[in-house]
Amino acid sequence: MQSLEDRYINAGLRNPDLIEAALALAENRLHDAEPLLKRHLKADPFDVAAMRMLAELAGRIGRYRDSENLLRRALELAPGFTAARSNLALVLYRQNRTSEALEMLDALLEFDPAHSANSNLKAAALGRLGDYQEAIALYEKVLSDVPGQPKIWMSYGHVLKTVGRLDESIAAYRRALEIAPMLGEVWWSLANLKTIRFDEHDISAMENALNTPRLKSEDKLHLHFALGKAFEELKQPDASFEHYNAGNMLRRAMQDHDPETTSRQVERAKASFTSAFFARHRKTGHLAVDPVFIVGMPRAGSTLIEQILSSHSMIEGTSELADIPALAARIGARGQGIEAIEAAELKSMG
Incomplete structure (x- = not known):
């Protein structure tokens, strides 16, 4: 008997809207794909293949909660939809919920090693x-x-x-x-x-790569940054800044920056992390004197401090952890206080 997801996938192969949406996704034309998928799901809210496609779109623009909700709904309707389960593991990983992602990946790899x-x-x-x-x-x-x-x-x-x-x-x-x-x-x-140090062959290879037809913007900006570094080391500042500028312009175009959203998140953080909060947690944390946590604002030099300290033979630098930014983003996005976040996370830990 054909599964629900197989029926919808086979139907999608003949549906003009889904075919067009899939092509738009493949070409990263998200503004074209989104209305097509939403219109289709409004007409057929049980199409798990379309849910997965819309979840992929949401994930590409950083709307991971929306992506997760769509994928979980698809899996409620079609528990055997392993492609959607793989997507959900990726979305959990991108939300820094690594242990949850690993649990799901272990189950998937047991099914398909x-x-x-x-x-x-x-x-x-x-x-x-x-x-x-x-x-x-x-x-x-x-x-x-x-x-x-x-x-x-x-x-x-x-x-x-x-x-x-x-x-x-x-x-x-x-x-x-x-x-x-x-x-x-x-x-x-x-x-x-x-x-x-990049040699002439490397620089030529990067310049040729930039001329690749239909090259993704993500690849272009990284190539520009790498060429900026290469020409900087060759003491050619004009060429270096030209590439750095081109890379930054591409990066800015890809950033969905909303200063009002950032301001709201800052205000919620200020309301959550009060003196009472820190007083309540004064005895928590790691009691050993060994770990050193370096916390700072972006571009404040925290990475440099970590690199300086880790150059000592008796200090091991680990990596930049995303836990605090992820926690702050969840508080800001949900519009909840820290108490609600703590309660939810304690509940999830059993």
């Missing part, structure tokens, strides 16, 4: 939780099975860099570029290592 995308996401989640050796082992297994995946080579390079295996990290990045020389994030990852 050869699913490279789920394995890749699990390795990234393990790395986020500090299980670097397990993450590296999983990346190596995935790459032995599917060696032609440039983004997995890039992710492998990231975790190798984190554990200090820089030569192997560079080799992984270079392998990714052999497969897909237009991947801007890989070029920027190399530039951001600050231990290598």
Whole structure:
């Protein structure tokens, strides 16, 4: 008997609106895809394939709560919709709910151990939780099975860099570029290592990549930043600033910045984190004297302080944690006080 999701997916193959929406998603024309999907779901609110597509769209623009709600609704209607479950694991990971994502990924990989995308996401989640050796082992297994995946080579390079295996990290990045020389994030990852200098061949390869037809904006901006770094090291400031400026203009166009939303979030944070809140939590936290937490506003130098401290042989730098920004974003987005957030999270922990 055909499942609910199979019926809707097969129907979607013949539905002009969904075909057009899928094409718009593939071309990143989100402003065209969204009204098509919403109109279709208004007419057929049980189409789980359309829900998944709209959830993907919401995730691309950072509306992770909306994406999660759509995916959970799709899974209520079609519990066997494994593609939607994979999407939900990714959305949980992007919300910094890594343990929840891992639990879902373990179940998915038990069902389909050869699913490279789920394995890749699990390795990234393990790395986020500090299980670097397990993450590296999983990346190596995935790459032995599917060696032609440039983004997995890039992710492998990231975790190798984190554990200090820089030569192997560079080799992984270079392998990714052999497969897909237009991947801007890989070029920027190399530039951001600050231990290598791009040669003429690298610069030519990046300039050629910028001319790739239909190149994604994300790749373009990273290529511009990497070229900005390359020309900066060559003492060519005009070319360097030209690329930095082009990259920043692309980045700004991709940012959905609403100053009023930011102001509201700040006001809610001020109302939540009161003297009474800190008094109530004065005995909480880690009692050992060993951990050092560096907290600061963006561009205030907190990363530099971490790098200076971690250069000492007896200090290990970990990584920048997203927990505090994620908590602040949840408080601001929900319009709730800290007490409501605490209660909800305690309930979720059992």
